Amino acid sequence: MTDTVDDVDLPYEDEAASQQEKIEALQERLEVLEGQNEEMRDKLLDANAENNKYQQKLERLTHENKKLKQSPLFVATVQELTGDGVVIKQHGNNQEALTEVTDEMREDLEPDDRVAVNNSLSVVKKLEKETDVRARVMQVEHSPDVTYADIGGLDEQMNEVRETVEMPLKSPEMFTKVGIQPPSGVLLHGPPGTGKTMLAKAVANETDATFIKMAGSELVHKFIGEGAKLVRDLFEVARENEPAVIFIDEIDAIASKRTDSKTSGDAEVQRTMMQLLAEMDGFDERGEIRIIAATNRFDMLDPAILRPGRFDRLIEVPKPEAAGRELIFEIHTRDMNVADDVDFAELAELTEGASGADVKAVCTEAGMFAIREDRTEITMADFEAAWEKTSQAEDTDADDSLAFA
Numbered sequence: 467m468t469d470t471v472d473d474v475d476l477p478y479e480d481e482a483a484s485q486q487e488k489i490e491a492l493q494e495r496l497e498v499l500e501g502q503n504e505e506m507r508d509k510l511l512d513a514n515a516e517n518n519k520y521q522q523k524l525e526r527l528t529h530e531n532k533k534l535k536q537s538p539l540f541v542a543t544v545q546e547l548t549g550d551g552v553v554i555k556q557h558g559n560n561q562e563a564l565t566e567v568t569d570e571m572r573e574d575l576e577p578d579d580r581v582a583v584n585n586s587l588s589v590v591k592k593l594e595k596e597t598d599v600r601a602r603v604m605q606v607e608h609s610p611d612v613t614y615a616d617i618g619g620l621d622e623q624m625n626e627v628r629e630t631v632e633m634p635l636k637s638p639e640m641f642t643k644v645g646i647q648p649p650s651g652v653l654l655h656g657p658p659g660t661g662k663t664m665l666a667k668a669v670a671n672e673t674d675a676t677f678i679k680m681a682g683s684e685l686v687h688k689f690i691g692e693g694a695k696l697v698r699d700l701f702e703v704a705r706e707n708e709p710a711v712i713f714i715d716e717i718d719a720i721a722s723k724r725t726d727s728k729t730s731g732d733a734e735v736q737r738t739m740m741q742l743l744a745e746m747d748g749f750d751e752r753g754e755i756r757i758i759a760a761t762n763r764f765d766m767l768d769p770a771i772l773r774p775g776r777f778d779r780l781i782e783v784p785k786p787e788a789a790g791r792e793l794i795f796e797i798h799t800r801d802m803n804v805a806d807d808v809d810f811a812e813l814a815e816l817t818e819g820a821s822g823a824d825v826k827a828v829c830t831e832a833g834m835f836a837i838r839e840d841r842t843e844i845t846m847a848d849f850e851a852a853w854e855k856t857s858q859a860e861d862t863d864a865d866d867s868l869a870f871a
């Protein structure tokens with residue numbers, strides 16, 4: 467049996483071939499094509515059947531995943547591993563229960579491990595140890611090395627931060643004598659990389675306070691009570707290390723405008739925010755703990771956190787103007803071997819729209835250009851090439867994010 471149509475010779479060119487021979491050849495080609503068509507149709511049917519099977523599996527797993535995500539997860543501690551399963555104690559209500567686990571999960575569990583359990587107390591996943599979570603979520607720096615001199619172009623913001631955060635720590639008696647409460651919380655808002663974290667670190671450095679940073683995004687947990695507990699821990703660590711500056715970055719992650727969505731995840735985030743507000747409400751403004759929060763998304767914040775007694779001092783930290791960029795270039799090139807032809811005022815004009823972090827990146831990249839050519843001096847051309855490269859990279863990132871939006 468010929469396998470493909472190409473195996474069927476067509477005697478078109480052969481003058482001697484009769485009409486009959488040509489017809490027979492065409493008929494043979496037609497048979498081959500029909501055979502192939504049959505084969506393809508069978509393969510297509512098989513593929514469709516396989517596809518339907520996978521589609522059904524995908525729908526089932528998606529449904530299960532959705533159910534798992536929606537059903538609130540609780541934190542529990544493994545008490546004991548028995549022949550029938552695992553004895554767990556749920557946090558909060560201390561309810562003990564014997565629950566089954568897969569053999570694979572069982573091998574991974576030991577007494578005192580933390581696990582996430584769902585409504586029916588089935589173990590969904592093993593959690594990292596509480597101390598590990600705390601270490602990951604909280605960065606404690608007893609003496610941050612950032613000073614006000616390291617920050618360029620934010621004189622006005624710096625003065626506000628010194629007045630609202632540094633002064634109550636350095637001279638609390640001023641507020642007592644005058645009879646006013648210092649601002650309880652300061653909210654720094656502005657684009658990424660503009661110096662918000664630096665301001666918080668600089669004020670902690672100036673007042674010899676412990677700097678405790680927590681990212682709001684780390685507080686967004688699916689496990690009931692985990693976020694609120696971390697907020698309590700945060701203030702406990704601050705009290706243990708007074709004087710302390712608490713810096714909550716990305717506060718929009720837990721303090722966004724309330725939505726009417728009913729998923730347990732959103733309810734949990736709101737519980738975490740309420741815990742933060744409770745800690746702030748219950749906290750003694752005259753104590754030696756100051757709170758600074760930062761956000762790139764001021765527009766998303768729930769007005770509840772901006773009320774008096776909470777983050778009632780708002781400080782915008784915008785991208786630097788040309789004069790600010792020039793200062794930031796000077797700051798970040800202090801220890802660099804810069805050629806005489808480098809003109810920071812010109813570079814400041816060139817880098818319109820750059821944040822402080824962008825300027826820092828340009829300085830680093832300019833140094834790399836010199837190193838690649840085995841030079842020890844960084845020229846104006848290196849800075850210009852570095853700006854070209856970093857701003858192009860930013861444009862590409864922006865296009866990518868749009869492409870995937």
Ligand SMILES: Nc1ncnc2c1ncn2[C@@H]1O[C@H](COP(=O)(O)OP(=O)(O)OP(=O)(O)O)[C@@H](O)[C@H]1O
Pocket residue numbers: 616617618619620656657658659660661662663664665715760761762794797821822823824826
């Ligand atoms: N005004 C500035 N002066 C000097 N350096 C700056 C300034 N702003 C940003 N930088 C540089 O960018 C880095 C990041 O700054 P920082 O972490 O303070 O930004 P941020 O506003 O907190 O950013 P994000 O909102 O993304 O957390 C700093 O370590 C510093 O090198």
